[in-house]
Amino acid sequence: MKKISILPVLFFALFSLNSSIAFGQGEINQPLSANPIFFIAPLAPIPVSFCEDCRQLTEKKEKIKESSHLFYVDMPVSFQWKTVDFGRIEDWSIQKGGQDSQWISSATVYKWPLVPRVGFMTEDLRLKAEGGLLKINESELLREMKQVDGSAEGNIWYFLLGGEVFFAQERIRNSVQGLNFDADFKRESFGGTGWVGAKVGSFNKNYITGRYGRGYMDTTGFFMFNVPGVDGLEWIDFYVERFRTTSFLFDGQLKTRWIGQSVLVKRTEYERFFKSPDESRYGKNNFRDVIVRGETEILVLPKRDLLRVVVVGSMYFGDNQWLMFKNDHHSVAVFLRVAFK
Amino acid sequence: MSKTMLALGLLVSVFIMSGCENFSMPNAPTLSSGSSANGDGQASNPITDLKEVANELIGPSDSIRPSIISGTELMTLHGWLANMYPWDYLPNQSAVHPVSNLWTPNRRPSFMQISEQCKQIREYGGAAAVLEYSPSNFDQNYWMSNNFAGECGPFFLLYEHIYGTRFISPDGGPKNMDIPSNRQVFKDDIKFMFDNVIVPQQSRYVTVNGKAVIYMWSSNQMTGDFGSLLEEVKNEYPVFFLGSSEIWSTPSNQNDKDRVKALDGFMEYTIGGSWTYLKAVQSSRRTSHSWRAYLQRLELETGKRYIFIPTFQAAYDDTNIQPPRNNLPMYAKSREEVLYHAELIRGGMGSAYDNIGPFVVYSELPEGAAVIESQCLPETIDKPGRYVGCGTARLQILKDYFGW
Numbered sequence: 001m002k003k004i005s006i007l008p009v010l011f012f013a014l015f016s017l018n019s020s021i022a023f024g025q026g027e028i029n030q031p032l033s034a035n036p037i038f039f040i041a042p043l044a045p046i047p048v049s050f051c052e053d054c055r056q057l058t059e060k061k062e063k064i065k066e067s068s069h070l071f072y073v074d075m076p077v078s079f080q081w082k083t084v085d086f087g088r089i090e091d092w093s094i095q096k097g098g099q100d101s102q103w104i105s106s107a108t109v110y111k112w113p114l115v116p117r118v119g120f121m122t123e124d125l126r127l128k129a130e131g132g133l134l135k136i137n138e139s140e141l142l143r144e145m146k147q148v149d150g151s152a153e154g155n156i157w158y159f160l161l162g163g164e165v166f167f168a169q170e171r172i173r174n175s176v177q178g179l180n181f182d183a184d185f186k187r188e189s190f191g192g193t194g195w196v197g198a199k200v201g202s203f204n205k206n207y208i209t210g211r212y213g214r215g216y217m218d219t220t221g222f223f224m225f226n227v228p229g230v231d232g233l234e235w236i237d238f239y240v241e242r243f244r245t246t247s248f249l250f251d252g253q254l255k256t257r258w259i260g261q262s263v264l265v266k267r268t269e270y271e272r273f274f275k276s277p278d279e280s281r282y283g284k285n286n287f288r289d290v291i292v293r294g295e296t297e298i299l300v301l302p303k304r305d306l307l308r309v310v311v312v313g314s315m316y317f318g319d320n321q322w323l324m325f326k327n328d329h330h331s332v333a334v335f336l337r338v339a340f341k
Numbered sequence: 342m343s344k345t346m347l348a349l350g351l352l353v354s355v356f357i358m359s360g361c362e363n364f365s366m367p368n369a370p371t372l373s374s375g376s377s378a379n380g381d382g383q384a385s386n387p388i389t390d391l392k393e394v395a396n397e398l399i400g401p402s403d404s405i406r407p408s409i410i411s412g413t414e415l416m417t418l419h420g421w422l423a424n425m426y427p428w429d430y431l432p433n434q435s436a437v438h439p440v441s442n443l444w445t446p447n448r449r450p451s452f453m454q455i456s457e458q459c460k461q462i463r464e465y466g467g468a469a470a471v472l473e474y475s476p477s478n479f480d481q482n483y484w485m486s487n488n489f490a491g492e493c494g495p496f497f498l499l500y501e502h503i504y505g506t507r508f509i510s511p512d513g514g515p516k517n518m519d520i521p522s523n524r525q526v527f528k529d530d531i532k533f534m535f536d537n538v539i540v541p542q543q544s545r546y547v548t549v550n551g552k553a554v555i556y557m558w559s560s561n562q563m564t565g566d567f568g569s570l571l572e573e574v575k576n577e578y579p580v581f582f583l584g585s586s587e588i589w590s591t592p593s594n595q596n597d598k599d600r601v602k603a604l605d606g607f608m609e610y611t612i613g614g615s616w617t618y619l620k621a622v623q624s625s626r627r628t629s630h631s632w633r634a635y636l637q638r639l640e641l642e643t644g645k646r647y648i649f650i651p652t653f654q655a656a657y658d659d660t661n662i663q664p665p666r667n668n669l670p671m672y673a674k675s676r677e678e679v680l681y682h683a684e685l686i687r688g689g690m691g692s693a694y695d696n697i698g699p700f701v702v703y704s705e706l707p708e709g710a711a712v713i714e715s716q717c718l719p720e721t722i723d724k725p726g727r728y729v730g731c732g733t734a735r736l737q738i739l740k741d742y743f744g745w
Contacts, residue, residue, distance in 0.1 A: 095692075179741065180684065223688065229675060230681060233623075234623050236623060238693065239630075277637060278646065
């Protein structure tokens with residue numbers, strides 16, 4: 001855990017050093033940042049009447065300002081995902097969360113992973129969304145997943161305000177073996193977090209943030225037996241779990257024209273909404289997740305800013321409770337990014 | 342010293358002899374004018390006399406009341422719980438017609454027939470008997486003459502129509518337990534069951550942590566301050582109350598909340614509903630899940646661990662009962678629907694339900710739910726869209742799913 005806590009500090013030190021010497025606006029051909037810390041001071045304004053070139057300079061500046069928006073679309077090209085171990089669904093204990101028996105397993109996407117990510121950012125505003133359909137093949141069982149994540153945040157001066165929401169549904173056919181009939185499993189989850197914090201830098205370039213968030217997460221599990229010749233079978237709920245969440249999140253990014261590196265450290269505390277009187281029967285009351293995620297963005301073609309490769313590496317610590325709500329990319333995930341300015 | 346020895350000797354004799362089948366029982370408190378178990382008009386009985394002598398020598402019987410019942414723990418039972426009846430089989434009012442070796446028309450089951458019923462229950466995976474019982478001489482003497490279904494092994498009592506309404510009063514409706522006389526009757530009934538059934542039969546009696554299980558049909562008919570009465574009785578006797586008709590709605594007023602809190606577990610008699618069988622089993626399963634969630638919050642508040650036992654129901658048909666009740670019969674459309682019901686229960690054991698049971702009506706014939714081996718008559722054979730499961734078909738499903 002000591003290693004985790006030191007990461008933001010290291011990152012911040014590296015970040016501060018690099019920003020002061022290497023990433024001048026002209027050098028990296030990026031839009032100007034509104035924030036003075038990582039910004040080479042612009043030229044003092046020159047009255048238009050003194051110089052013919054001044055108008056061109058003003059136009060260029062406006063043009064640069066216009067291009068401070070960044071929009072990207074990421075298409076995943078890796079096929080491994082992290083899921084709740086199938087055994088926990090089969091033995092009806094998924095609702096107990098990441099404790100006791102095997103909880104995480106890796107699974108391979110059955111077809112093309114149609115879970116794109118999109119992002120839009122300016123210096124002080126960032127919007128992200130990720131979602132779509134996914135079919136995962138695990139132990140010859142097909143897991144069909146639909147999920148959407150969205151976040152929005154913006155800052156005024158150093159004060160940052162934002163939030164995120166998600167909805168996820170997963171269905172596994174014939175996942176529960178009955179005596180005479182098999183049952184499909186389905187879970188539906190949703191949640192949201194609002195946060196406040198501080199930000200230094202520009203979202204579309206170099207920045208660092210610290211955030212504190214509070215939220216709510218809810219997940220319901222259903223099953224439905226497949227009984228030949230019987231009409232009117234319904235999904236029956238067999239667990240409903242609700243949690244309050246508290247998050248601490250630090251992230252930052254360094255970016256040049258060729259390469260960008262971001263790091264996110266997120267610690268989430270889950271507290272059961274309706275406390276469990278017996279943790280061995282109902283699951284623990286408190287869980288904790290820590291996720292450290294690094295994202296490296298590399299320009300593929302030197303003369304084409306459009307196309308990039310993004311490699312996301314994640315390290316998971318704690319109870320991995322997030323798997324109770326939705327699945328996630330594997331420890332290493334690769335995306336193809338198309339970015340527009 | 343010698344006086345004490347004599348008292349102990351008498352006491353031992355009382356315990357040894359109290360299980361005797363020929364022991365003539367005192368009048369039931371609900372039938373007698375007084376609240377004492379030793380009613381008037383009782384013929385002189387040597388065992389009662391011995392008890393009285395013992396009481397005189399070493400104090401009242403309360404002081405020798407066991408604080409723990411050395412019975413069979415509920416959690417150790419593997420199999421379904423068979424609800425058995427001491428009533429007459431009235432063919433013209435029944436929807437299920439038992440085979441002749443198990444029940445003779447217009448009579449109560451004989452000793453041999455109860456033995457045969459028990460053999461069948463055990464053969465098909467039954468773990469214990471739940472004996473329909475009203476604290477009266479009528480039921481007490483019947484069950485005593487049948488050794489409390491001794492062939493069935495472990496058993497516990499179903500306190501039928503609590504407050505004894507079935508036999509002493511035409512009023513089968515809710516009882517206000519704020520009324521002192523009602524409270525006294527309940528206490529007397531518990532005392533009667535404890536002294537005359539639980540203690541004498543304790544080696545076979547089903548317990549939870551040494552407390553004798555008493556199943557009440559139906560606890561939600563006990564209105565007013567029943568909660569405090571249950572606590573009073575539990576302080577006095579080592580008993581464990583299973584309630585019923587409670588899960589269908591979350592208690593709203595304080596008396597209902599207190600009653601539910603004071604109960605120790607829940608076990609429904611039916612799966613409820615007047616829709617189709619399929620809708621009823623699904624609704625029952627869904628309601629059970631909600632009830633478990635409610636119990637979870639209640640456990641946090643009270644620190645108690647509540648037991649919740651599932652209920653299996655093969656059908657419902659009271660159309661032959663006189664006077665007519667005007668209920669619609671409820672049968673599964675096919676055997677698969679009954680199997681599905683069993684799957685739903687089995688899948689919920691360990692999560693919504695505890696790993697006990699399920700509770701099954703074995704022999705209540707008028708309401709058509711009985712799983713007892715039955716005659717396949719023209720009106721009870723399976724038809725397209727109406728599965729009855731005559732013969733041993735219902736029992737076979739229980740054996741397959743719960744005959745561990």
